[in-house]
Amino acid sequence: MYLRNRRTGSELRVDIATLLGVIVGLGAIGWGMTAGGSLSTFWNLSSVAITLGGAVAGTLIAFPFSRLKEIFKIGRKAFIDSEADPETVIATLVSFAEKARRDGLLALEDEAQQLEDPFLQKGIQLVVDGTDPELVRSILEIELSFLEERHKQGQSVFDTLGFLAPAFGMIGTLIGLIQMLKNLSDPSTVGPNMAVALITTFYGALIANLICIPIASKLRVRSSEEILLKEVIIEGILSIQAGENPRIVREKLEAFLSPVRRNGRAAHVAAAEGQQVVMGSGR
Numbered sequence: 001m002y003l004r005n006r007r008t009g010s011e012l013r014v015d016i017a018t019l020l021g022v023i024v025g026l027g028a029i030g031w032g033m034t035a036g037g038s039l040s041t042f043w044n045l046s047s048v049a050i051t052l053g054g055a056v057a058g059t060l061i062a063f064p065f066s067r068l069k070e071i072f073k074i075g076r077k078a079f080i081d082s083e084a085d086p087e088t089v090i091a092t093l094v095s096f097a098e099k100a101r102r103d104g105l106l107a108l109e110d111e112a113q114q115l116e117d118p119f120l121q122k123g124i125q126l127v128v129d130g131t132d133p134e135l136v137r138s139i140l141e142i143e144l145s146f147l148e149e150r151h152k153q154g155q156s157v158f159d160t161l162g163f164l165a166p167a168f169g170m171i172g173t174l175i176g177l178i179q180m181l182k183n184l185s186d187p188s189t190v191g192p193n194m195a196v197a198l199i200t201t202f203y204g205a206l207i208a209n210l211i212c213i214p215i216a217s218k219l220r221v222r223s224s225e226e227i228l229l230k231e232v233i234i235e236g237i238l239s240i241q242a243g244e245n246p247r248i249v250r251e252k253l254e255a256f257l258s259p260v261r262r263n264g265r266a267a268h269v270a271a272a273e274g275q276q277v278v279m280g281s282g283r
Contacts, residue, residue, distance in 0.1 A: 013081040018218060025210045044199045047172050051203040054168030059160050067153060074154040078218040084117065086229055090253045093236030096124065097246040105130075105241070119143065119230055123237040133241055140234045144227065151223035155216050162212030169204020173197045232256045 033042050060068065099107055105128055112124035119140070126136045176197025183189050232253050239249045 015079055015081055015218070018079050018214075021214065022210070029206070029210075041195070042199060042202065044196050047176075047196065047200040047203055050172035050175065051165060051169045051200050051207065054171065055161050055164040055204075055207065058164040058168070059157065062160050063157060067157065070154070071157055074157065074219065075215055077222050078215045081222065084229070086232055086257055089117075089120070089229060089232055090236070090250065090257075092120075093233070093240065093253060094246050094250045097236075097240045097244065097249045100240050101243060101246065108240075117233075120233050120237075123233060124240075127237055127241045133238055136241065137234060137238060140230075140237070144230050144234070147230070148223065148227055151219065151226075155219045155223070158212045158216035158219065162208040162216060165207040165212060166201070166204040169201040172200025172204075176200065228256060 030039070033039055096108055096111065099111070108124050109128045112121050112128060115121040115124070122143075123136065123140055126139065131139075176193060180190060180193035180197060183193065235256075236249060236253050239252060244252075
């Protein structure tokens with residue numbers, strides 16, 4: 001499933017696994033809640049205020065507001081993957097290697113200006129400007145290390161929410177138990193008050209285990225994928241600068257891919273070459 005970015009016009013891949021997980025999780029829990037009663041049994045506004053409000057308040061204390069302003073932008077990455085496929089990036093780098101060997105490094109300058117990836121664009125521009133290879137690597141790896149650090153900061157926001165939500169759920173339960181114990185003289189209120197007290201624990205566990213912790217985990221996966229892609233770009237740029245054969249460049253960069261993806265691509269290339277042979281024999 002794809003969405004189109006209105007600002008850049010590029011396609012964004014919707015992560016079906018994330019959407020399916022949320023839908024299945026909410027559906028299963030909702031069915032379990034309605035199987036023994038009604039959904040209204042599990043609704044209590046004060047419990048929501050204690051659990052969600054407390055978790056948000058604790059997160060506000062833990063992080064600067066400048067980082068929290070981007071929480072929705074960060075969380076969006078768990079549902080939408082805007083990064084290019086590694087195969088597409090490798091194909092682009094190989095085409096640059098072919099052009100550089102044929103026309104020289106300076107011929108890549110116009111190509112670099114049309115790239116949508118700022119990291120790749122910067123690397124190609126450094127090569128075109130004649131920057132020393134070691135300096136090119138150093139500049140790109142420094143940017144990559146700070147990118148990884150920014151990703152960890154975004155993940156830590158959801159980790160903190162996932163840690164605090166159950167804790168404030170327990171606080172809400174303790175508040176409810178205290179209120180219940182004050183009214184033990186009326187046995188008819190013990191059951192309802194106990195149910196309300198336990199709802200806050202339920203809210204905390206639900207927020208943490210269905211939303212915050214899974215999103216933090218998905219962001220780690222996204223981060224590792226993006227870092228791998230940037231490492232492919234660095235090696236490709238340095239290979240282009242060294243004037244390596246495009247076939248060698250492809251082989252080197254495909255080593256970053258998993259065996260499954262490499263085999264899938266090899267099968268695709270073999271099928272394409274076989275089709276060309278059949279077409280050629282028919283002439």
